Amino acid sequence: MEPEKVRAPNIRDVARLAGVSYQTVSRVLNEHPSIRETTKQRVLDVITEIGYRPNQAARALVTSRSRTIGVLTAQTADYGPSTSVTAIEHAAREAGYRITVTSIASSEYTSIRVALDQLLTQAVEALVVIAPQVRVLEAIRELHIDVPYVTLQNADMGEADHTMSIDQVAGARLATQHLIDLGHTEIMHISGPRDWIEADARMQGYLNAVNDADLRTRAPILGDWTAHFGYYAGLELLRFRDFTALFAGNDQMALGFMHACWDSGLSVPGDISVVGFDDIPEAAHFYPPLTTIRQNFAEIGRRAVSLLLAELQGTRVDQAQITPELVVRRSTAAL
Amino acid sequence: MEPEKVRAPNIRDVARLAGVSYQTVSRVLNEHPSIRETTKQRVLDVITEIGYRPNQAARALVTSRSRTIGVLTAQTADYGPSTSVTAIEHAAREAGYRITVTSIASSEYTSIRVALDQLLTQAVEALVVIAPQVRVLEAIRELHIDVPYVTLQNADMGEADHTMSIDQVAGARLATQHLIDLGHTEIMHISGPRDWIEADARMQGYLNAVNDADLRTRAPILGDWTAHFGYYAGLELLRFRDFTALFAGNDQMALGFMHACWDSGLSVPGDISVVGFDDIPEAAHFYPPLTTIRQNFAEIGRRAVSLLLAELQGTRVDQAQITPELVVRRSTAAL
DNA sequence: CCATTGCTTGTGTACGTTCACATTCTCAAC
DNA sequence: GTTGAGAATGTGAACGTACACAAGCAATGG
CATH class of the missing domain: 3.40.50.2300 (Response regulator)
Incomplete structure (x- = not known):
C-alpha cells in the first residue's frame, strides 16, 4: 500500500461533491451572473473543503x-x-x-x-x-x-x-538649473551608459539647461551607474579643478564622486556642489546628504x-x- | 476581408509541413534519442521557418x-x-x-x-x-x-x-569580534526586525561574541533595516555616550547611524567605530568607507x-x- | 391553460501537448 | 530467406478547463 500520489482535485470532483455539473462549477469560478445563490454557496463550500485550485495551465490552454x-x-x-x-x-x-x-x-x-x-x-x-x-x-x-x-x-x-x-529631461533640467541658480557656471555631468534611454534623456536635460544659460558645454562622461565609477571618474576629473559643480546621472555615482572629493581633500559643498538623480532612500544619509531628483518609481x-x-x-x-x-x-x- | 486573427502554429502544423507525425515533432522537441538525424533536421527547419513555439500551457497540462x-x-x-x-x-x-x-x-x-x-x-x-x-x-x-x-x-x-x-551567526561573530579585537568593550547592536530569521541570527552572533569575551551585554535595538531608522536610533543612542562601537544589522542602518554621528559632532571611527553587514556596493564609498561583512548573495x-x-x-x-x-x-x- | 421570456443548469467539444501502446522499417545473424 | 531485435515512426488517448449550444424550469402575460 504505497501512499500513492493523490491527484489534485479537479473541477469534476468539485461538481460531483456539490451535486452539480462541472459547468456550473466553472460558472461559479468565473463569476457568471446567472447562478443561484444557494448553488454558488454549495460549490464554494466544497471548494474550500477539499482545497480545490483551478488549474491555470488548463485555463490558459483553453482561453489562450x-x-x-x-x-x-x-x-x-x-x-x-x-x-x-x-x-x-x-x-x-x-x-x-x-x-x-x-x-x-x-x-x-x-x-x-x-x-x-x-x-x-x-x-x-x-x-x-x-x-x-x-x-x-x-x-x-x-x-x-x-x-x-x-x-x-x-x-x-x-x-x-x-x-x-x-519626464527625465525635465528632471535633469531641474537639477542643472538648480546649480545654475546657485551661481555655478562650470558644471560637469557624469551620465549613465550609452544605450540606456534614461541616461540619454538626463544628458539631454543637462545640455539643454546649460545651453539655455549660455554656459560652457562640457562633454559628459559616460559612466555605468555604479558608485565605483563615480569614484574613479571623480579622482580623474578632480586633477583639473576646472569646475565647481557636478550633476551625476544617479545617486550612486554621486556618492562615489563625493568620496573622490574627500579623498582629494575637497569639501562638498564647500568646494564642489553635487546633485544626484533618483533619490534612493540612502541619499538622505550620505555625507553630506545629497541634493537629488526624486522619482516615483x-x-x-x-x-x-x-x-x-x-x-x-x-x-x-x-x-x-x-x-x-x-x-x-x-x-x-x-x- | 478582416486581417483575421491568425492562430499560432501548433505541433500538428509543423508535422504536416515536415511530412511527419505530430509525435515525431514532439520527440524532436523533447530530444528523444531514437530519431533519425535527417528527420530531426527537417523538423527543426520547419520550426524555425514558421516560428513555432511549443505551448507551455498545454505542456504543463499534460505533464502536470x-x-x-x-x-x-x-x-x-x-x-x-x-x-x-x-x-x-x-x-x-x-x-x-x-x-x-x-x-x-x-x-x-x-x-x-x-x-x-x-x-x-x-x-x-x-x-x-x-x-x-x-x-x-x-x-x-x-x-x-x-x-x-x-x-x-x-x-x-x-x-x-x-x-x-x-552562516549569519558566524558573520555577526566576525563583526563583533573585530570590534573586540580593536579593544572595544562597550559595543551596541542595532538589529533587524523581530521576525526576520537573519536578524535573529545576526543578533545571536553578536550576543555570542560579547558573552564569550565576558563583556557587558546590551539589549539590541530592533530596527527595520532602513537608513532612516539607523539615523534616528543613532540620535537617540548618542545622547548617552556609553558605548564606543556599534554593530549594525545591515549597511543601511550603519549609514544612518554614521549620519547621526556627524550630526552629533562625533567622528567615525575617532569616537565611535561602526561595522555593517552585507557589503552593498555603496558601502565602500560611505563616509568613512564602511567595515562590513560581505555576503555572496x-x-x-x-x-x-x-x-x-x-x-x-x-x-x-x-x-x-x-x-x-x-x-x-x-x-x-x-x- | 398555453406561449413566451429570462434565469439556471447541463452536454459536447476544443485547446496543444505528452504518454502508452502499436506499428513499420532496417539490418544483422542464422 | 526467415527471424528477431532494436530503431524509428505513428495512433489513440488523456490532461482540466471554458465556450457554444441545448435544455429545463419558473414566472409572466394573454
Missing part, C-alpha cells in the same frame, strides 16, 4: 490567455528598477495577472534575444522593459513581437505609444501596468507624464 | 509540471534580496525553469497567505522564501504546502532540510536553486554553509 505580464530587466539590483518591479507585481496581481521576470546578463544582442525568446515562449500577454532600451527596442522590432509593451523610462524616440514616461510601475491592461482591452488611456521633483539637501551651495 | 519556481520576497528593493532573485532567475533558467516572483506587502498573516496562495495556484514546483521567515514558515506548514522549499537565510530552527544557509541564490532542483529529482545534496567574510575599511579603529 496566460494572464502573465513579462518583465525584462537589466541584471541590476538597483533601487529604482527593483522598486518598479515590485510595484508592477502588485498592480498586476490586483488585475488578476502575474508577472514573470527575466533579466539580461549583458546588453549584448544575443543575451537580449534569449531573454525575449523565453518571455515569448511563456506566452506573456504584455511586456515591460526596464533595460538598456535602445537595443531591446531594436530586438523587439526584429522579432516581430506583437504583444503590447512599454518601456519604463522616457524615450524621445517617437514611440510614445509604448513609453511610460517620467512605484508610480511608474503602476502606470505601466494600467497602460498595458488598457491596451489589452482595446481602450487607450492618455498618460500624463510624471514630473520628477527636486529635493534640496546639503550637497549643494551657492558659489 | 509547471517548470516554475516561485519566489516569495518581502516588498523591499534592498541590494541583497534583489541580487539573490536575479541569481535565482539565472540558475533556474539554465535548468529550464522559470521563476515567478510574488512580494508581500506587509508581514501580516493574511498578506503572506494571499501571496502563498497565488504561488500555489500557479502550481510552482518549488519555493524560495526571502522574507520575514518566521511567519512565512508558519504559514507554509499551516497550508500544508508540499512542494520543496528553501529559505534564503540561516534558520536555526531544526529545518535544516529547507534552509539555504549562509548571488551564490546563495544559485545554491538555493540547485538544492531545490536536486530535491525535485529525488537526490539530496549536502550544501556546505557559505561563510561570510569580514571586509575591513575605515569605519573601525582601535580604541
